[in-house]
Amino acid sequence: MKEVIDTSPSRRQVLRLAAVVTACAVAAKAPNAAEPPRGETNSYVPADGTATFESVWQTVRDRFYDPRHNGLDWLAVRERYLPEVQRAASGDSLARVINSMLSELHASHTRFYTPDEPEYYQLADIFSGALRRRGLQRAFPDGRVSYPGIGIISRIEVAGRNTITAVIDGTPAQQAGLRVGDEILAADGTAFESVESFRGKVGETVALEVQRGASVVQIPVRPVDLEPTKMFLRGLESSARIIESNGRRIGYVHVWCYAGSVYQRALVSLLSQGVLRDADALILDLRDGWGGAQPEYLDLFNPRAPTMQVTGRSGTSEFVNVKWRKPVAMLINGGTRSGKEVLAYGFKKYRLGELIGTRTEGAVLAATAFLIGGGLLLLAVEDVRVDGERLEGVGVTPTIEVPAGAAPAGSDDPQLSRAVAVLSGT
Structure with a gap:
C-alpha cells in the first residue's frame, strides 16, 4: 500500500496493510502463548502476564519499523512499565499497561488487542494468512475466525459507555435500528461489553439499554456469529x-x-x-x-x-x-x-x-500481526510514503x-x- 510497489507476491502481502491488511511475509520472532479454544473462555486472562508483556516488548524491539523506536530508549521503557505489569490484577489491566507502553511509540497500527474486543477477531481474520504460521490454530482450532456480535463500530467513552460510531449494513445492529451516536449502557441488565454481552446468546434476543439524545430506550437485538x-x-x-x-x-x-x-x-x-x-x-x-x-x-x-x-x-x-x-x-x-x-x-x-x-x-504505516499471550499484537513494521x-x-x-x-x-x-x-x- 505504498506509492512505490514491488509487485512480487511476498512484498504485496506486506503492503496490503498500510492500514491493516494482509500480512508481512516474515515469520514472527516472539513466542506464541497457547490460547484456549474458541468459546471456552468468558474473558481475557493471560496465562502469564509478565511473559506476555516481555514477548510484546521483544517483538517491538525486533520488528518495529524504526530501529530507534522513534527516539525512545526502549530498554528504559521496559523497566518503567514492568512494575505495573507485576501489579496488574487482571488481563484487562495487563492490556492497558501494554497499550500505554505502545502509545509512547506514537505510531499507528501498533496496539495490543484481547479476545474481549471485536478488533481482535477482525484482525485475526484479516491477517489469517500470516497467522497460520504463527499459532492461529491454537486460538481458532477449526480454522474459522468468528465472534458473537451485532455489527457495530464503537468507541469507549471516559465514563465507560460504548458510543456507536458506525453501524455496518446488513447486520443485526442495522436491522434493530441502532444509530450512530447511540450510547449502549447495558445488555440484559448488566454493563455492556462489546463481545462478552453476546457470548452464549447467538440467535437469542438481547435487550440493549441505549441512551439516545436525552432519552433512554430499550432496543432488542439478536446477535449472530460474525465472520x-x-x-x-x-x-x-x-x-x-x-x-x-x-x-x-x-x-x-x-x-x-x-x-x-x-x-x-x-x-x-x-x-x-x-x-x-x-x-x-x-x-x-x-x-x-x-x-x-x-x-x-x-x-x-x-x-x-x-x-x-x-x-x-x-x-x-x-x-x-x-x-x-x-x-x-x-x-x-x-x-x-x-x-x-x-x-x-x-x-x-x-x-x-x-x-x-x-x-x-x-x-x-504497513503492519502485521502476532498472537501473543492470548492476545493479538498489531505492529507497524514498515514506513510508507505516497508520491514521496x-x-x-x-x-x-x-x-x-x-x-x-x-x-x-x-x-x-x-x-x-x-x-x-x-x-x-x-
Missing part, C-alpha cells in the same frame, strides 16, 4: 443503493474494509452489472472500518482505458477492466485510515472528484469540509447529504 470478512463483504453489498435527487440517480456504496481484493471485485461487480450499473453518478464511502486498499484500485476511475465484456459458449458474460466514467465523490472522516487514505490522497491529487467530509486519521509524501500523523484533508454533526433538516448524515447535493446539482 469478519463475510460481515464486511455483506456490508458493502447491502449498502449499495440508488438515491434519487433532482432528477438524477446517485449510486451509493460503503466499503467497510479494503483488506483484500475480494472487496474491490465486489465493488466492480456492483458497478458493472449490479444495482449501481445505471446510476448517473457515484458516492464511494470510505468512512470508518479497516483500510488495506491497493493504490491501483483508483484505476477504476481512469477513463483512458477500454472495458471488455467477454461472453463464453454458455452465454455467461464477464466484464474485464471495468471503468467508471461518470461523476464520482468520495466520503472520508477521522475513521478513514491506512490504505483508504492512500486512495483518498490519489483521488484528491489527481482530481478524480470531490473529497467530502473531514480529515482522515493519518494512520499510514509521508501521510502518517498527517492524513488527507477533504476538498469540501463537512463536519459530521452539522446535519441539515431531515438528515442524520450531513456528509452523505452534501455529496448527493454536489452530484445532483442541488
Whole structure:
C-alpha cells in the first residue's frame, strides 16, 4: 500500500496493510502463548502476564519499523512499565499497561488487542494468512475466525459507555435500528461489553439499554456469529443503493474494509452489472472500518482505458477492466485510515472528484500481526510514503469540509447529504 510497489507476491502481502491488511511475509520472532479454544473462555486472562508483556516488548524491539523506536530508549521503557505489569490484577489491566507502553511509540497500527474486543477477531481474520504460521490454530482450532456480535463500530467513552460510531449494513445492529451516536449502557441488565454481552446468546434476543439524545430506550437485538470478512463483504453489498435527487440517480456504496481484493471485485461487480450499473453518478464511502486498499484500485476511475465484456459458449458474460466514467465523490472522516487514505490522497491529487467530509486519521504505516499471550499484537513494521509524501500523523484533508454533526433538516448524515447535493446539482 505504498506509492512505490514491488509487485512480487511476498512484498504485496506486506503492503496490503498500510492500514491493516494482509500480512508481512516474515515469520514472527516472539513466542506464541497457547490460547484456549474458541468459546471456552468468558474473558481475557493471560496465562502469564509478565511473559506476555516481555514477548510484546521483544517483538517491538525486533520488528518495529524504526530501529530507534522513534527516539525512545526502549530498554528504559521496559523497566518503567514492568512494575505495573507485576501489579496488574487482571488481563484487562495487563492490556492497558501494554497499550500505554505502545502509545509512547506514537505510531499507528501498533496496539495490543484481547479476545474481549471485536478488533481482535477482525484482525485475526484479516491477517489469517500470516497467522497460520504463527499459532492461529491454537486460538481458532477449526480454522474459522468468528465472534458473537451485532455489527457495530464503537468507541469507549471516559465514563465507560460504548458510543456507536458506525453501524455496518446488513447486520443485526442495522436491522434493530441502532444509530450512530447511540450510547449502549447495558445488555440484559448488566454493563455492556462489546463481545462478552453476546457470548452464549447467538440467535437469542438481547435487550440493549441505549441512551439516545436525552432519552433512554430499550432496543432488542439478536446477535449472530460474525465472520469478519463475510460481515464486511455483506456490508458493502447491502449498502449499495440508488438515491434519487433532482432528477438524477446517485449510486451509493460503503466499503467497510479494503483488506483484500475480494472487496474491490465486489465493488466492480456492483458497478458493472449490479444495482449501481445505471446510476448517473457515484458516492464511494470510505468512512470508518479497516483500510488495506491497493493504490491501483483508483484505476477504476481512469477513463483512458477500454472495458471488455467477454461472453463464453454458455452465454455467461464477464466484464474485464471495468471503468467508471461518470461523476464520482468520495466520503472520508477521522475513521478513514491506512490504505483508504492512500486512495483518498490519489483521488484528491489527481482530481478524480470531490473529497467530502473531514480529515482522515493519518494512520499510514504497513503492519502485521502476532498472537501473543492470548492476545493479538498489531505492529507497524514498515514506513510508507505516497508520491514521496509521508501521510502518517498527517492524513488527507477533504476538498469540501463537512463536519459530521452539522446535519441539515431531515438528515442524520450531513456528509452523505452534501455529496448527493454536489452530484445532483442541488
